[in-house]
Structure formats: structure tokens, C-alpha cells
Amino acid sequence: MPVNFNPPEHNIGLEEDVISRMLIGCRQIVSLSLLTGLLSQIACLNRHQIKTTSDGFRLESVKDDFLLMTPPLPAVQPVNKPMKIRYKMFSSTSDHLSECRVEMGAFKIEPQSGSSSIQIELPTPDQWMTDLEGRSEVGSRSDLESLYRFLSQIDELQTRGCFTTETAERLRDFILQILPSRPNEAPFMSYSRFGGLDLHPGMRLKIERAYFRHVAEAQGESDDLRDFQGVSTNYFDLESADRSRVRVRQVGNTRYSSAAVAEVAKEDLRDLQLRSISEPLKYRLLFYNYVVPQQKRISAAIIGAPNIDGLNNLEEKVRSDPESPCTQIEVNAGSSCMRFEGAVTVSPQISIIVNGSARFVDWGMKLRNVLPDRVQAKKLKSLRIRRKFMNSYYDFYFDRRDSSILSLWLLDGDDLTW
Numbered sequence: 001m002p003v004n005f006n007p008p009e010h011n012i013g014l015e016e017d018v019i020s021r022m023l024i025g026c027r028q029i030v031s032l033s034l035l036t037g038l039l040s041q042i043a044c045l046n047r048h049q050i051k052t053t054s055d056g057f058r059l060e061s062v063k064d065d066f067l068l069m070t071p072p073l074p075a076v077q078p079v080n081k082p083m084k085i086r087y088k089m090f091s092s093t094s095d096h097l098s099e100c101r102v103e104m105g106a107f108k109i110e111p112q113s114g115s116s117s118i119q120i121e122l123p124t125p126d127q128w129m130t131d132l133e134g135r136s137e138v139g140s141r142s143d144l145e146s147l148y149r150f151l152s153q154i155d156e157l158q159t160r161g162c163f164t165t166e167t168a169e170r171l172r173d174f175i176l177q178i179l180p181s182r183p184n185e186a187p188f189m190s191y192s193r194f195g196g197l198d199l200h201p202g203m204r205l206k207i208e209r210a211y212f213r214h215v216a217e218a219q220g221e222s223d224d225l226r227d228f229q230g231v232s233t234n235y236f237d238l239e240s241a242d243r244s245r246v247r248v249r250q251v252g253n254t255r256y257s258s259a260a261v262a263e264v265a266k267e268d269l270r271d272l273q274l275r276s277i278s279e280p281l282k283y284r285l286l287f288y289n290y291v292v293p294q295q296k297r298i299s300a301a302i303i304g305a306p307n308i309d310g311l312n313n314l315e316e317k318v319r320s321d322p323e324s325p326c327t328q329i330e331v332n333a334g335s336s337c338m339r340f341e342g343a344v345t346v347s348p349q350i351s352i353i354v355n356g357s358a359r360f361v362d363w364g365m366k367l368r369n370v371l372p373d374r375v376q377a378k379k380l381k382s383l384r385i386r387r388k389f390m391n392s393y394y395d396f397y398f399d400r401r402d403s404s405i406l407s408l409w410l411l412d413g414d415d416l417t418w
Contacts, residue, residue: 235250365410
């Protein structure tokens with residue numbers, strides 16, 4: 001039997017370290033995808049089945065690993081059976097509901113006659129784990145490619161009178177959010193099909209640029225620490241705007257690690273280009289290691305577009321010509337492209353709550369990085385994790401005897417108490 005899910009109607013309400021990070025970053029910026037791959041190798045300890053009595057996030061043992069199941073998925077889900085959810089949000093203007101059915105591989109949606117529900121069917125947990133494990137392997141992306149085509153067909157249903165544009169976007173987002181992930185990796189929905197990181201309200205961008213003297217003034221970098229002068233840092237908050245778009249706001253003024261840097265960098269406006277965007281957009285962060293030759297010194301780019309399709313089209317253009325500046329790439333009206341070149345890093349950050357206090361941490365932070373080192377095992381006994389889904393908080397169920405939970409990838413809004 002599929003599980004019924006009703007979307008909620010309410011909302012919730014440096015110095016040596018920097019030097020080493022910048023010099024490493026100058027030679028090769030490590031991408032999120034590589035970081036994800038490395039961290040996914042963390043070995044899990046003893047595995048125990050987690051039993052829950054209410055909706056929430058929980059860990060399901062699949063193929064000697066864990067899948068992180070989201071609240072709408074069935075509490076009892078056989079690993080060899082498709083995951084089925086009935087979502088009450090459907091509003092069709094079509095007289096023929098059969099025209100509003102979509103099936104692509106293991107992914108299906110079908111409006112329920114006589115109700116406002118859509119039945120959603122996803123791959124079996126067993127198959128989905130195989131898909132996640134093989135995301136970077138050639139020839140192992142059949143279900144993932146089916147998913148992208150499936151989502152494109154949902155968009156096309158608007159022309160048949162099945163959905164409004166807003167309803168189609170909500171359905172796409174819901175499907176991406178309910179897909180399980182491995183707990184020590186970022187959720188599947190975090191990245192585009194090309195690997196870019198989608199930026200959401202509540203996140204923050206930290207842009208750090210290193211400055212060097214003498215020869216470095218001309219070349220922008222140096223392998224000699226004696227040439228290092230310091231770092232400039234800029235922060236930009238991503239705030240919610242209409243139609244699920246994002247508005248960018250600079251937080252404070254540029255920070256300088258020394259007076260010498262302040263003097264050298266005061267006329268350098270390269271990292272303030274985000275301030276020039278007045279209209280809210282959807283944004284995506286692209287990383288350039290292994291894409292751009294090292295000598296080109298391009299470390300990241302941020303692209304913006306009015307909708308997801310616009311973002312996908314723009315990302316494809318940027319990646320097809322990674323060495324060209326944004327000014328040479330055809331950008332549609334209302335979209336934007338900004339590259340960050342030289343000795344600079346662009347770090348996405350998320351906001352979490354730790355024992356009632358909010359703090360920003362870098363994207364990719366794990367639970368073990370937040371818990372005090374010497375008391376991690378003890379704190380598991382009293383640890384409570386609450387995570388957002390569709391703007392409401394749910395409890396996170398886990399086995400307190402299993403310390404592999406310490407490798408949990410933290411997400412924006414996570415509420416941790418102990």
C-alpha cells in the first residue's frame with residue numbers, strides 16, 4: 001500500500017590555516033563531487049535495523065550499507081519492492097487523467113481518479129542503492145538518466161493541461177526531496193545532473209582571496225610563504241524571494257586579515273560582482289577542478305537563471321566551454337554568469353542549530369565535526385537530531401549503539417541537541 005503524504009501548510013518560522021588552504025587551492029581546487037566520493041568510503045560499524053513508530057528520517061539497512069529514508073516513505077519498506085507514495089497536491093485541468101500519467105524506467109506518477117492525489121512510484125531501495133554507488137561509473141547511470149527524463153516529462157504535462165507551472169515545480173521538488181541518500185553523502189537533490197550545487201535560501205557564500213607580494217602581484221600566486229600577505233573575505237547571504245527564487249545580500253563589508261592586504265585589495269572588486277544582481281534568481285555553484293586546465297586559474301563560477309531549465313541550459317553552456325570568460329558565453333536575458341579566477345575559494349555554508357544556538361558551517365560538515373571530540377560516544381546516548389522536510393521538522397531515528405552516525409552529512413536547518 002502506498003503511504004499518504006499531505007504537505008504541511010505552515011512554515012518554520014586565520015592565518016596559517018588560511019595560508020595552507022589558499023596555496024593548495026591555487027594549485028587544484030577540490031570539488032564537492034570528489035570530496036563526496038572520498039568521504040563515502042568511511043566504513044560503517046555494526047549494523048542494526050532501526051524500528052520507528054512515527055514519521056521521520058530513519059536509516060534502512062541495504063546491501064551492507066545504509067539508506068537514509070525520508071519521512072514520506074513507508075515506515076516498513078521491503079528493499080526489493082518499489083517505493084510508493086500518494087501525494088495530495090494534484091489539481092488537474094485535464095478531462096482525461098490518463099494523459100497525465102508518466103512512466104520512465106522505474107519512475108512513475110499517476111493521478112488517482114476521484115481524488116486530488118498523485119501516486120508516485122520510485123525504484124526499489126536495493127536498486128536505488130546500486131544507482132547511488134555507481135553514479136561516477138560509466139554505463140551505470142540508467143536509472144539516473146531515466147529520472148532526469150522523467151522530470152522533463154513532468155514539465156511537458158503542463159501543455160496538456162495536467163498541471164500549472166507552479167504545481168509542476170512543486171511536484172518535481174517533492175520527488176527529488178523524497179529520494180533516499182546515503183547518510184554520509186549529500187542528498188541526491190543537492191546537485192544538478194551535471195554536478196553543480198544548487199544554492200538555496202538560508203545558505204551563505206564565503207569568498208576568500210589570497211594576496212601575495214613581489215612576483216605574486218603580477219601572477220596572482222606564489223609557492224613561497226614569504227610572499228603571502230594575507231586574505232580578503234566576503235560573505236553573501238542567500239535569502240528567500242518570490243517564486244522559490246533567491247536574493248543575494250552582502251553581509252557586512254569586506255574583511256581583511258592585515259592592513260597590508262586592505263591597502264592592496266581596496267580597489268579589487270572581483271569578489272563583489274554578486275552585488276550587481278538586482279533581480280532574484282535561482283543560483284548554482286560550479287567547481288572547476290579537472291574541467292579547466294590548471295594554468296587558467298579558474299576556481300569556481302556562480303550562474304543564475306529564472307528557473308531550473310534555464311539553470312540547466314546555462315550550466316551546459318558553461319561546461320561546454322570552460323576556459324572562456326562569462327562575457328563570451330551566450331547568456332539569456334534575465335540570467336547571469338560570474339567566474340572567480342586566481343587565488344580564490346568560494347565556499348558554500350549552511351546554518352545549523354547546536355543546543356539552541358545557530359551557527360554557520362561549511363557545506364560537507366559531518367556530525368563528528370560538531371560533537372565535542374572526547375565525548376562523542378557518550379553524547380550519542382542523549383543526542384537528538386531534527387531535520388527539515390517540506391518546511392517542517394521531523395525526528396531522525398538512529399541506533400545509538402552504532403557510531404557510524406557520526407559520519408552523517410549535515411544539512412541546512414539541522415537541529416542538534418545533547
